[in-house]
Amino acid sequence: QVQLQESGPGLVRPSQTLSLTCTVSGGSISSKSHYWSWIRQHSVNGLEWIGYIYYSGGADYNPSLKSRVTISLDSSKNQFSLRVKSVTAADTAVYFCARVPVDESGYPLNFDFWGQGALVTVSS
Amino acid sequence: QSALTQPASVSGSPGQSITISCTGTSSDFGGYNLVSWYQQHPDKAPKLIIYGVNKRPSGVSDRFSASKSGNTASLTISGLRPEDESDYYCCSYTGGTTTLVFGGGTKVTVL
Numbered sequence: 001q002v003q004l005q006e007s008g009p010g011l012v013r014p015s016q017t018l019s020l021t022c023t024v025s026g027g028s029i030s031s032k033s034h035y036w037s038w039i040r041q042h043s044v045n046g047l048e049w050i051g052y053i054y055y056s057g058g059a060d061y062n063p064s065l066k067s068r069v070t071i072s073l074d075s076s077k078n079q080f081s082l083r084v085k086s087v088t089a090a091d092t093a094v095y096f097c098a099r100v101p102v103d104e105s106g107y108p109l110n111f112d113f114w115g116q117g118a119l120v121t122v123s124s
Numbered sequence: 125q126s127a128l129t130q131p132a133s134v135s136g137s138p139g140q141s142i143t144i145s146c147t148g149t150s151s152d153f154g155g156y157n158l159v160s161w162y163q164q165h166p167d168k169a170p171k172l173i174i175y176g177v178n179k180r181p182s183g184v185s186d187r188f189s190a191s192k193s194g195n196t197a198s199l200t201i202s203g204l205r206p207e208d209e210s211d212y213y214c215c216s217y218t219g220g221t222t223t224l225v226f227g228g229g230t231k232v233t234v235l
Binding site (some may be wrong): 064116 | 156181213221227
């Protein structure tokens with residue numbers, strides 16, 4: 001059974017960088033059959049896809065966040081990470097990491113396993 | 125692409141069937157049948173219940189079914205049970221600049 005677990009600071013100061021790590025167990029982050037994604041959820045809004053990263057290290061981001069977001073892989077630790085720079089209160093949300101199975105053409109099929117979520121508050 | 129449009133809330137009595145719509149533009153669905161649905165209970169992570177428009181992962185009740193016609197995807201819950209009371213989200217691969225988009229979510233209430 002694949003498990004994902006987010007970790008990182010729960011409080012970030014405005015204009016600083018938000019950093020979260022997702023540790024994957026029960027599956028390899030080097031799998032060519034999966035992408036690894038971050039999604040966030042504001043308290044009053046729904047889910048927002050942030051981006052995902054492939055086994056090769058290539059990534060795809062939501063255009064609304066692309067200028068501030070970086071997702072990276074650490075295969076040696078079976079982890080992937082999220083960095084959001086220049087944060088504001090609008091970045092306060094629960095951040096989820098999730099696994100994305102892909103088909104033979106590389107199309108993302110769904111988010112099949114999720115972490116429990118990490119609340120990040122942006123406040124001075 | 126903007127978020128897909130879902131009704132804010134849907135309710136039904138135990139045993140009834142309800143349907144949640146998920147409406148977008150042709151670019152939101154991108155001509156692909158890569159629509160998925162998620163159930164989220166309070167303070168929990170979303171759970172995949174439908175993928176590929178109408179496929180269920182192992183272990184998901186067959187009371188959940190889904191379809192897609194044109195620019196609208198739909199999730200139907202049959203034989204509504206108290207434990208179905210939850211938030212439900214649709215998601216689609218667009219193939220566009222915003223690769224994946226979610227619906228705004230629908231709160232299902234079991235009366």
